[in-house]
Amino acid sequence: MNILLRRAGWLVPVLALLLLSGATARSEPTSGDDLHARMDDFARTRMSQVELPGLAYAVVEKSGTVHTGTFGHDGDGGDITAATPFLWGSVAKPVTATLVTAMAAAGELRLDAPVTAYLPSFRLRDATRSARITLRHLLEQTSGLATTTRYTDRTDPDRRPGDVLPELATAELVSEPGTTHHYSSTNYLLLSAVVEAVTGRPFARVLAERVLDPLGMRTAVTSAVDAERVPRGHRFVFGRAVPFATGYDPAGVGYGYLGGAVGAAAAFARAALGGGGISADQRTAMFDPAARTGPDSYYGLGWRRWTLDGADTPMIWHGGSSPGFFAQVILLPERERAVVLLTNVSSPVHETQLLDTGFGLAQLVSGAAATPRAPDRAYALMLGVLVALLAVLITASGLTARALTRPVRRDGRWRLALATAVWLTVVPALLYGLALALPERMGVRLGQLALWVPDIAWLVYGVLGTATLLLVLRLAVVARAVGGWRQNRTAIGTDE
Known part of the structure; x- marks a missing residue:
């Protein structure tokens, strides 16, 4: 996840060598349960520790949301409420995976078919190897495409997912298709283009009709017009969260520019937890570990599979950042609960602290102590x-x-x-x-x-x-x- 910081870790020693040459918190009414009170306290503490301007979270069961907490303010000075929309960043990826796997189950496409079966003009510099990339490779992030934002985060109002195809003609593969996990939003940009090619309709409209609306996510942000109602997010400037206007990539709904209020994210978590709307076979297919990403961590079809520290319980999750916003959806299948976290600040160099806010809430739900890591210096x-x-x-x-x-x-x-x-x-x-x-x-x-x-x-x-x-x-x-x-x-x- 913390791509920019991990990949730039060499900068400090190199530059050194060259040199030698406070937000207010409010909580929605709770059920009175001690757990929820402790979670609210933890959220307030993290806001102070990490300098989070605003935060919303929810505890979800198969029957629905059992607790919601909202704290702080948005980038325009208003209070964060349960109706405040955020951008979700890469939490869009499991939502896109839900659509693509549903289309596969309906026989509209095949996950093991090559991308060229649906996008004939798709080719990279090595056309022979790129012809072997399948939809499954895109979903599990094993296409061999590099970790880069070179093809994403554009604000052209007329941009469509398929517009990336000519740009990819000079792209190099960094590994053989299907062999190694390389996290890249370009994979999900291509999946959006595939959906448009198969259906003949805009990706956002298909996503809304087949996933968002049926799951009760009708207030989701899926267009630049919708994004106009999203208050400004924040970025860290010398350790302080500063409001910035966030541009919107209309082609990026499938990889990082989906959004909505905490209730919409909670509705998706409920369905993914098994509360209805996503079949058991589909959930199994998405959650099964497909690509190893670490000693005890895996990536499935749009979802990460880890073990929650301190709780020794499986955790199916995904996090995401878009400029100014950060989000997490964490499923705890053995506890039959989920946690959703939305914040209105983002930074790759603060990502560990942002992630540990969501993980800490999940640890509390699991009956463990919240153990956020020390800040990275x-x-x-x-x-x-x-x-x-x-x-x-x-x-x-x-x-x-x-x-x-x-x-x-x-x-x-x-x-x-x-x-x-x-x-x-x-x-x-x-x-x-x-x-x-x-x-x-x-x-x-x-x-x-x-x-x-x-x-x-x-x-x-x-x-x-x-x-x-x-x-x-x-x-x-x-x-x-x-x-x-x-x-x-x-x-x-x-x-x-």
Whole structure:
């Protein structure tokens, strides 16, 4: 899940090497059960610890929702209530998997058929291998497509899922289809395109008619028009949650831009738990572990299968982030209960703390103690290194600019050559690392950094701009010095 942070873990030591060269809480009425009171207390505590502006959660049984808690405020200043809509991020994936597996059960498509059977123009750079990718591979995230947001999180109002196909023609596979799990929203973008190709209708409309409406999720957010009623979410800026307007990808309903209030998410959890609307065979097919993602963790068809820490009980779950929002749906089959969590802040560098909020609620439901992990210090360290690096570059740029105003020294050639060689090595490496390697490593484009980590993005942009300025200034110093030395040599020759 914590893709950006895990993939950027190398940034701190690399930058270090280059340098060497409060929300108010309210709860909906509860049943009076001590468990729900303790869950409310835990939610309030986590809001303070993690700086969550707003939060809504629900405890669900097969018969329906048994408790709802709402706390804090939205990005527009209003109170969070049971009717407040959120975006759900990748919680959309198990909802999409529910639709696709239902269509397979109805004989409308085959999970083991190649994607090209439904999308004939689908091909990657290696057309032979991409022709072996099946719908099942997309569902279980074993297609071999890389973990990247390169093809997602667009805001073109006319964008459709199938518009990604021409872009994928140059994409490389990172593993053989069907062999290794690589989490990628592109898989579910393609599934949305398959649904549209099979039905001849917009994905969101098919999803609403076949899944959302029958399960009682009629208030779900499935379009840019619906998203206009979603209050602003938040992103962390130097540790504080700041409201940001969130764009909407109309092609992304199937992978990350589905949304709704806590009641809609709870209705889906109830159906997935076995409360009706999703057949037992379909649930078994989705929950069965298909791809190993860790020592004791698996990915099925749109669902993760783990063991809940501290409770020693199976946990079927999925979490998700969209810019400004975070969500979790956690099923506890042996307890016949589920927990739904919606928050209006997101950040890949805070994802462990966000996840542990939902896991802690699930631990309490299971009769265990909530045991959230300690905050990861990499975020603060990364910010510190970037700030220090920016300060060094600004200072070096100022000193270099000052050198342009001084007379050229005839005896400073070797010192100038050495300094220039150092800067011409360090600065291009820095530019490459931050502008190309870092975004590629994190699976995003450089321009997408601000969607997820605006503070880090702004510092990166500042470092890139200042490093470019320094490079230009160093070259100007060299050009000026060479010109001065030539003039001096000419003058000496004339005197002789």
